[in-house]
Amino acid sequence: MESNKEKVVQRFIKYAGFNTQSDGENTQCPSTRGQMDLSQHVAEELRNLGLVEVQVDQNGYVTATLLANGCQEASVVGFIAHVDTSPDMAGGPVKPRLVQNYDGGDIVLHTEKSILLSPKDFPELANYIGQELLVTDGLTLLGADDKAGMCAIVSAVEYLLSHPEIPHGKVRIGFTPDEEIGRGADLFDVAAFGAEFAYTVDGGELGAIEYENFNAANATVFIQGRSVHPGTAKGKMVNALSIAAEYQQMLPAGQSPEYTDGYEGFFHAHKLSGAVEAASLHLLIRDHDRQKFENRKSLLKSMVALLNVKYGAGTATIEIKDSYYNMREKIEPVKYIIDLACEAMETVGVKPNINPIRGGTDGARLSFMGLPCPNLFTGGHNFHGKYEFLPVASLMKSAETVVEIIRKVGKMK
Numbered sequence: 001m002e003s004n005k006e007k008v009v010q011r012f013i014k015y016a017g018f019n020t021q022s023d024g025e026n027t028q029c030p031s032t033r034g035q036m037d038l039s040q041h042v043a044e045e046l047r048n049l050g051l052v053e054v055q056v057d058q059n060g061y062v063t064a065t066l067l068a069n070g071c072q073e074a075s076v077v078g079f080i081a082h083v084d085t086s087p088d089m090a091g092g093p094v095k096p097r098l099v100q101n102y103d104g105g106d107i108v109l110h111t112e113k114s115i116l117l118s119p120k121d122f123p124e125l126a127n128y129i130g131q132e133l134l135v136t137d138g139l140t141l142l143g144a145d146d147k148a149g150m151c152a153i154v155s156a157v158e159y160l161l162s163h164p165e166i167p168h169g170k171v172r173i174g175f176t177p178d179e180e181i182g183r184g185a186d187l188f189d190v191a192a193f194g195a196e197f198a199y200t201v202d203g204g205e206l207g208a209i210e211y212e213n214f215n216a217a218n219a220t221v222f223i224q225g226r227s228v229h230p231g232t233a234k235g236k237m238v239n240a241l242s243i244a245a246e247y248q249q250m251l252p253a254g255q256s257p258e259y260t261d262g263y264e265g266f267f268h269a270h271k272l273s274g275a276v277e278a279a280s281l282h283l284l285i286r287d288h289d290r291q292k293f294e295n296r297k298s299l300l301k302s303m304v305a306l307l308n309v310k311y312g313a314g315t316a317t318i319e320i321k322d323s324y325y326n327m328r329e330k331i332e333p334v335k336y337i338i339d340l341a342c343e344a345m346e347t348v349g350v351k352p353n354i355n356p357i358r359g360g361t362d363g364a365r366l367s368f369m370g371l372p373c374p375n376l377f378t379g380g381h382n383f384h385g386k387y388e389f390l391p392v393a394s395l396m397k398s399a400e401t402v403v404e405i406i407r408k409v410g411k412m413k
């Protein structure tokens with residue numbers, strides 16, 4: 001694989017050049033034209049490499065097959081990445097720069113604007129002294145999330161196609177649009193994909209493997225007040241803003257994002273809007289544990305009931321909508337796919353690092369759609385911003401891990 005390094009880097013730079021920032025305001029799929037351009041580009045590339053059944057559907061989903069080489073009986077494994085980049089930061093023109101032999105000091109991303117990628121702010125840079133790093137020009141994101149994942153997958157199948165001496169089973173590849181706006185799994189055809197299990201290659205630093213994420217729900221609390229001229233309000237006015245604030249204060253102290261990490265769940269009041277007459281408070285509910293998650297939702301409902309006792313029936317109402325669930329319950333029964341990935345990493349000299357995701361992934365949704373789908377590292381850091389960087393050695397290990405998983409799945413049955 002090492003001899004392909006130049007090619008892999010050029011491939012990443014090519015993908016990064018497509019502005020594929022997704023757009024949550026656009027209800028179409030893909031939400032932006034650039035995504036379709038990249039989907040078509042990569043489909044053409046896959047065809048040229050020798051993959052079959054290469055398709056780009058009208059929504060920009062790319063699927064392709066690497067045919068089995070000897071191991072016809074083996075399970076079909078899938079690898080999935082997303083073509084879009086985050087709307088949180090300018091998505092183009094991305095001009096990646098390759099820093100050679102990183103010396104451990106500040107990296108000047110943009111000279112005139114004095115934008116520095118500094119180990120003072122990002123001490124993890126110290127892990128990459130002497131390595132090659134792909135960085136931004138300080139004006140856009142890099143898009144390693146998730147073009148590094150795409151690049152790792154394409155480079156892995158390219159390697160296998162040029163090494164016919166390596167036996168393997170059938171492999172399916174899927175590249176999805178609009179992951180960053182939460183829609184990547186919406187139009188994914190799990191049945192047509194036809195894999196027994198898959199991996200998203202959409203994680204961060206070297207060695208990361210993830211199969212636990214939050215259970216997530218959104219809640220909106222509506223408060224009906226009564227607006228009356230403040231001069232004659234005594235005993236008549238009901239101030240919806242005060243009641244909304246009271247509701248927020250009733251939330252358990254310390255159980256909010258700024259005070260929690262690891263496996264600690266939270267309530268997050270993220271938007272309050274309204275006036276005296278009516279107000280609404282938007283909350284996120286997150287917990288890895290399903291029972292605690294359900295308890296959190298019950299608590300929010302009890303708090304609403306209490307306000308109705310205090311201020312009169314109909315003062316407060318709540319709507320709660322579940323958004324996604326912890327994939328752990330879908331992965332546990334097929335835990336060998338985690339062991340397999342960990343062994344693959346160890347084979348290529350990477351120490352697996354299993355951590356819970358404090359968020360969701362497309363893989364979580366796909367797992368509940370019938371395709372168990374943990375998440376593997378791409379090697380990138382600081383996603384969604386101008387300080388995003390990608391150590392080339394980590395990207396290469398991501399590709400090698402994919403090769404090794406494919407090789408091991410071939411031997412399984």
Ligand SMILES: [Zn+2]
Pocket residue numbers: 082145146179202
């Ligand atoms: Zn991503």
